[in-house]
Amino acid sequence: MTIYLDLGNVSDEIGTPDFFHAFFSTVSGNLEPAGWGSRFPVLLRELYKGELGKARAEQARIELAQIRTEMSSFPPDRVIWDFADRSKRPPWGNDISSDITDLSKYFVTSAGRDLIDVMAECLDELQSGPVRALRVVHM
Numbered sequence: 001m002t003i004y005l006d007l008g009n010v011s012d013e014i015g016t017p018d019f020f021h022a023f024f025s026t027v028s029g030n031l032e033p034a035g036w037g038s039r040f041p042v043l044l045r046e047l048y049k050g051e052l053g054k055a056r057a058e059q060a061r062i063e064l065a066q067i068r069t070e071m072s073s074f075p076p077d078r079v080i081w082d083f084a085d086r087s088k089r090p091p092w093g094n095d096i097s098s099d100i101t102d103l104s105k106y107f108v109t110s111a112g113r114d115l116i117d118v119m120a121e122c123l124d125e126l127q128s129g130p131v132r133a134l135r136v137v138h139m
Contacts, residue, residue: 002110002139005122008131012118015110017138018081022090023107023115024048025083030103031070036083040067052134057127064123068116071103079106 003020004011014020024044028036037044040063046052052060076096082088100106107115126134 004137004139005118006135006137007122007125007129010125011137012113012122013109013111014115014118018091019107019110020136021083022079022081025080026078026103026106027067027071029080029083029086030074030078031067039063043067047134047136050136052123052126054126054132057123057134061120061123061127064116064119068104071106074103076100076103076106078103 001017003014003017005014027040028044032039032044042052042056042060043063046056047060077094079090080086081090096106100108104116105114109115109118122134125131
């Protein structure tokens with residue numbers, strides 16, 4: 001199964017459900033001391049659950065920019081593969097590219113693109129384009 005971010009007729013391939021969950025687990029586990037969605041509710045409570053409406057795109061863009069900034073101060077070994085089970089590790093272990101110097105660069109989609117960049121592009125298009133919602137699609 002693969003996760004896609006869907007904007008009407010355009011879909012961006014993200015990766016496995018575990019990979020998608022790991023991104024949000026890493027964000028919450030490192031940046032939200034009060035728990036899942038406490039600082040980034042639009043992304044972690046709305047988009048993660050499957051859909052983000054156009055009216056929330058600007059707030060999501062602000063949250064994503066803050067996430068990128070803050071995750072850049074954490075080394076790659078702070079990745080959290082599963083928020084509920086911190087003992088789980090990525091399938092590749094510690095064998096990562098030398099280009100990944102911090103958590104803001106850790107998540108690269110199965111199509112080889114930076115996940116935060118893909119999400120930012122989707123949110124920009126959602127905000128300015130005709131589509132009414134960004135959806136998380138499982139295929």
